[in-house]
Amino acid sequence: MKTSALTLAACAATALTGPAFADKLDDIIGSGTLRCAVVLDFPPMGSRDSDNNPQGFDVDYCNDLAEALGVEAEIVETTFPERIPALVSGQVDIAVASTSDTLERAKTVGFTIPYYAFENAVVANDGVEISDWEGMKGKTVGATAGTYEAIWLQEKIEEWGEGEFRPYQNQADVFLALSQGQLDVTVSTVEVAEANVASGNFEGIKIVDKAPMVPDYVGLITLREEQGLLNYMNLFINQQVRTGRYAELYAKWVGEGTPADLTIPGVYR
Amino acid sequence: MLDTALSANDFLFLAKGAGMTIFVTILSVFFGTILGIIFGVIRYQLGPYWSAPLMIVLDVFRSIPLLIQLVLTYAFLGTVLRLGLSGLTVACIVLTMYTSAYCAEIVRGGIEAVPMTLRRASRSLGMTWAQDMRNIVLPLATRVALPSWIGLALGVMKDSALVYVVQVTELLKSTQILITRLQEPLLLLMICGAFYFLISFPVARFGGYLEKRWSND
Numbered sequence: 001m002k003t004s005a006l007t008l009a010a011c012a013a014t015a016l017t018g019p020a021f022a023d024k025l026d027d028i029i030g031s032g033t034l035r036c037a038v039v040l041d042f043p044p045m046g047s048r049d050s051d052n053n054p055q056g057f058d059v060d061y062c063n064d065l066a067e068a069l070g071v072e073a074e075i076v077e078t079t080f081p082e083r084i085p086a087l088v089s090g091q092v093d094i095a096v097a098s099t100s101d102t103l104e105r106a107k108t109v110g111f112t113i114p115y116y117a118f119e120n121a122v123v124a125n126d127g128v129e130i131s132d133w134e135g136m137k138g139k140t141v142g143a144t145a146g147t148y149e150a151i152w153l154q155e156k157i158e159e160w161g162e163g164e165f166r167p168y169q170n171q172a173d174v175f176l177a178l179s180q181g182q183l184d185v186t187v188s189t190v191e192v193a194e195a196n197v198a199s200g201n202f203e204g205i206k207i208v209d210k211a212p213m214v215p216d217y218v219g220l221i222t223l224r225e226e227q228g229l230l231n232y233m234n235l236f237i238n239q240q241v242r243t244g245r246y247a248e249l250y251a252k253w254v255g256e257g258t259p260a261d262l263t264i265p266g267v268y269r
Numbered sequence: 270m271l272d273t274a275l276s277a278n279d280f281l282f283l284a285k286g287a288g289m290t291i292f293v294t295i296l297s298v299f300f301g302t303i304l305g306i307i308f309g310v311i312r313y314q315l316g317p318y319w320s321a322p323l324m325i326v327l328d329v330f331r332s333i334p335l336l337i338q339l340v341l342t343y344a345f346l347g348t349v350l351r352l353g354l355s356g357l358t359v360a361c362i363v364l365t366m367y368t369s370a371y372c373a374e375i376v377r378g379g380i381e382a383v384p385m386t387l388r389r390a391s392r393s394l395g396m397t398w399a400q401d402m403r404n405i406v407l408p409l410a411t412r413v414a415l416p417s418w419i420g421l422a423l424g425v426m427k428d429s430a431l432v433y434v435v436q437v438t439e440l441l442k443s444t445q446i447l448i449t450r451l452q453e454p455l456l457l458l459m460i461c462g463a464f465y466f467l468i469s470f471p472v473a474r475f476g477g478y479l480e481k482r483w484s485n486d
Contacts, residue, residue, distance in 0.1 A: 031353065041449045048450050052282050052443075076436055077446075089340060090348035091436065 024226040028093055034071050036062035037078040037086050037095035044191055044253040045098050045116075057253040058096045061115065064245065065096070068236055084109055087221060094222045094233070101219045110224040112233045113269060115240070117215035117260035120149060121193040123175075126204040128184045133209045139184035142166035142174055149187040152213055175202045187211045194255035207257075215260055237262075274451050286443030287464045293357070293439065294426040297364035301425070302418070304365065305372020310402075312373055313380045330370035336431050339363050343435045356435035364432070368425050375417045379410030412483050419476035423469050440464055 028034050038058045040046045046056040054075045066073035076092050083095045087109060098118075101111045122133045130136070136153075137160045143150035145167035157165045166183065168174045171192060177183045179202040188196075193207050220233050240246045241262060250259035308327060312320045330338065343359045346352045354362075383406050391401045433442035444461040448454045 040446075048446060050276065051278060052446055052450070089344040091343065 023228045024093060024222065025228045025232055028071060028229070029069060032071050033074050034062070034066040034069055034094070035074045035076055035092040036065075037076050037083050037092040037097050038062060039080055039083070039097045040075075040077045041079075042098060044195065057116070057249055058098065060249055060252070061240075062094075062096045064240065065094075065233070065236055068239075069232075083221070087223065094220055094229070096220055098218045099221050100216055105221075106224075108224065109221045110226060110230050111219040111221055112230055113237055114217035114219050114262045115237045115246075117217045117262060119190050119215045119260045120152075120187050120211040120213045121190045122185060122187055122208045122211050123178065123193045123197075123205055124185045124208045125178055125181050125183065126206055127181065130185065130208050133211050135208070136163070136185050138162045140164045140166065140182075141185045141187075142168055142177060142183045143186055143188070144168055144171050144174055148213070149189075149211075152211070153187055175205065178205050179203055187213075190257070190260075191254055194257075198255065217262075217264075273453060273456060275447075275453070275456070279447055279451075282447065283440065283443050283460065283464060286438055286440040287468065289438060290426065290429055290440040291468060293360055293364060293429045293432060293437065294422070296361050297368050297429070298422045298425055300361075300365045301368025302372050304369035306376050308369055308373035309376025309380065312377045327370040327373055330366050335363070335367055335428055336434060338367065339431060339434050356432070356437050359435050360429075360432035360437050364425060364429060367428070368421065371421050371424075372418070375414050375421065376410070378417070379414030380406055382413040383409045412480075415476065415480060415483075419473065423472060426469060426472075427465065 022030070036058075038046045038054060038056075040048055040054055040056070042056075044056055045058045046054065049055045054077070059075055062075060063073045076086065078086050078092070078095070078097065080097070083097045083099060084105070086092050087095055096115075098116065099105065099111070101114065105111070122130075122136065124130045124135075128139065130139070136156065141153050141157065141163060142165065143153050150165075150167060154165050157163050166177070168177065171188065174183070174186050174188070175196050178186050181204075185208075190207075190210070196202055197205060197207060220237070222229050222233070240249075246262075247259050250257075308323060311323060317324075339360065342363050343356065346354055346359060387409075388401055388405060391405045392398075396404065429439060430441040432439055433445075438446070440461060444457050448457050451457070
């Protein structure tokens with residue numbers, strides 16, 4: 001009786017450990033499909049074209065990764081709060097969804113090195129003499145009240161001791177005020193700035209410089225224990241930058257200018 | 270309101286979503302009804318005591334919200350059993366079980382509505398159990414159960430909107446995709462509602478017609 005129970009336990013243990021030898025990287029290559037969670041209401045990173053097919057920086061990034069792996073890409077639409085649950089419940093293999101690499105999230109999922117960084121741009125009215133971000137000194141600046149940019153601008157105004165800060169209710173009001181000359185300068189994310197300049201809805205505005213704020217670094221995510229896949233993706237991100245594909249995708253989806261530097265000065269990784 | 274960015278292409282996209290809703294509903298209601306009839310007859314024949322294990326399982330499908338059933342089943346089949354089924358397959362399996370759980374009760378109610386005296390009479394005329402079920406119980410029970418069954422089928426059609434959680438792009442999900450892109454929620458939801466109405470109305474009318482036709486005896 002005792003031996004049979006032991007044998008049974010041994011058999012059960014073998015049966016359970018069996019599939020664990022193949023890791024996610026093998027699974028993806030074996031299945032021939034890479035399932036990526038992408039947020040599709042977040043242009044220019046993810047959106048839908050006029051035929052309702054997924055498009056954007058993240059979509060192209062997933063396709064590139066699938067091509068590198070030699071598999072088909074499958075874009076699975078998720079919302080921001082659904083990204084990690086979709087990953088943990090096995091609906092997707094990875095998420096290419098502009099996920100900020102916070103330490104809190106890293107307790108649940110595994111992050112790669114940053115594949116993109118959201119920087120802030122200094123946008124000015126055409127009539128204002130300004131050549132770099134320090135030219136904001138003494139000008140009338142404004143931003144959406146309570147945002148990261150607004151807090152940074154207020155601190156700068158206090159630091160310089162000159163100029164004026166005006167808070168606004170939303171981003172559209174800020175750009176309208178800028179276009180009408182009520183504001184000299186504002187700060188917003190590069191993506192929003194580029195989109196607003198390109199849209200033609202706000203005349204007489206220009207992007208001057210990048211603001212020296214800490215960028216929002218975002219990484220690809222997969223399950224925490226999938227070191228093999230994380231290792232592969234880290235190298236993939238490196239290759240994307242090395243081959244110029246990163247700059248190419250930036251030019252295609254975000255706009256002219258240099259894409260954000262993905263390294264952080266003074267520290268490894 | 271007349272100034273809309275909605276194109277013919279988008280209408281086609283919505284129609285495809287509606288097609289998916291109809292497909293999932295027909296499949297689930299069809300197989301769910303077959304299973305439901307089997308479960309309902311078992312439930313009736315075995316009595317409440319012996320059929321308890323089956324009824325507990327069916328109660329699970331009736332008591333847990335469909336959304337949770339879908340997510341958990343998808344996760345279980347995908348990550349634990351590693352079956353690699355598509356979202357559509359999982360959606361059809363879960364909806365079929367969900368339909369069968371409700372249908373079993375409808376079938377049991379229908380069978381119980383046939384007077385016991387009538388059934389004893391049929392058996393004493395020499396009919397076998399199968400003959401009695403087919404010739405006496407089936408026609409009478411169907412009439413009793415039909416309105417509830419139509420209600421169930423329409424309910425499942427609307428509940429099928431939840432299958433978006435397993436990546437099936439049905440009517441409501443297609444509408445949401447268009448709302449995100451075009452930012453015209455009211456117009457799009459009205460169109461979506463019209464689509465649902467177009468699907469349900471004929472079913473409801475057909476049910477009403479059958480009821481009327483069968484009741485004048």
